[in-house]
Amino acid sequence: MQRRTFLGMLLVSPALIKADSKVFHSNVYLREDQRKSFYSVQKKLELVKKYIGFGNFNIISFDDILKISARVSKIGKFSKEELDFIEEIFYEDPSRYGFYGSRTMPSLTSKIDKSEVIKIPRTGHYLFKGDPLDSYTKAKRDVGSSLILTSGVRGIPKQMNLFFNKLKSTKENLTLAAHSLAPPAYSYHSLGDFDVGKKGWGYKNFTVSFVRTKEFWRLRRLPYISMRYTINNKDGVRFEPWHVKII
Numbered sequence: 001m002q003r004r005t006f007l008g009m010l011l012v013s014p015a016l017i018k019a020d021s022k023v024f025h026s027n028v029y030l031r032e033d034q035r036k037s038f039y040s041v042q043k044k045l046e047l048v049k050k051y052i053g054f055g056n057f058n059i060i061s062f063d064d065i066l067k068i069s070a071r072v073s074k075i076g077k078f079s080k081e082e083l084d085f086i087e088e089i090f091y092e093d094p095s096r097y098g099f100y101g102s103r104t105m106p107s108l109t110s111k112i113d114k115s116e117v118i119k120i121p122r123t124g125h126y127l128f129k130g131d132p133l134d135s136y137t138k139a140k141r142d143v144g145s146s147l148i149l150t151s152g153v154r155g156i157p158k159q160m161n162l163f164f165n166k167l168k169s170t171k172e173n174l175t176l177a178a179h180s181l182a183p184p185a186y187s188y189h190s191l192g193d194f195d196v197g198k199k200g201w202g203y204k205n206f207t208v209s210f211v212r213t214k215e216f217w218r219l220r221r222l223p224y225i226s227m228r229y230t231i232n233n234k235d236g237v238r239f240e241p242w243h244v245k246i247i
């Protein structure tokens with residue numbers, strides 16, 4: 001057995017995966033006074049996404065979200081309470097609920113510059129031109145055409161939408177939500193990271209099962225990319241073998 005394969009098997013041994021799926025921070029939930037605003041904001045973001053389309057929503061700015069919601073009556077303008085809630089979640093220190101990654105977006109109004117990104121055909125996702133696009137193109141060449149982009153550039157509203165949907169599914173448990181999704185100001189998808197998967201694998205691309213694919217093993221051999229969230233990473237994020245960091 002090749003040393004690399006052996007090390008890889010150690011890396012994904014069931015005991016380690018089990019250990020990694022545990023959340024070590026004690027659970028922190030939304031406060032009672034945040035619940036109403038949380039559910040209305042979560043709903044509004046979904047409505048804006050539906051209105052402008054999945055692809056456009058990936059890179060939309062917060063200012064544009066506000067403009068669209070004010071203009072479209074079935075969405076409705078954000079209230080003062082909703083905006084206060086968003087600001088609190090965006091600017092607070094998430095280490096209080098167990099997320100220790102670095103802030104990637106300084107301000108709620110930080111924008112993705114459209115001239116710096118490119119839409120990848122048939123994916124609905126964008127990549128930053130330069131290193132991320134070059135690495136993805138090379139990886140497709142080196143791994144094979146069965147490697148697909150499953151998530152690329154995410155602006156603040158997109159990350160907020162994903163985080164809030166997760167927070168809804170964890171029944172307002174911030175600790176559990178942040179274990180599988182970076183809070184809105186903390187995603188490396190806003191700086192150049194992206195997710196890949198195996199064509200036709202659907203949601204399994206976002207599970208530990210991805211390590212069983214030949215696409216993953218070929219990916220691991222590439223010198224120009226690495227894995228952002230390894231097992232027991234210091235950010236407090238679960239093991240994410242599909243999340244690519246550019247070297």
Ligand SMILES: [Zn+2]
Nearest residue numbers: 151194195243
């Ligand atoms: Zn990712």
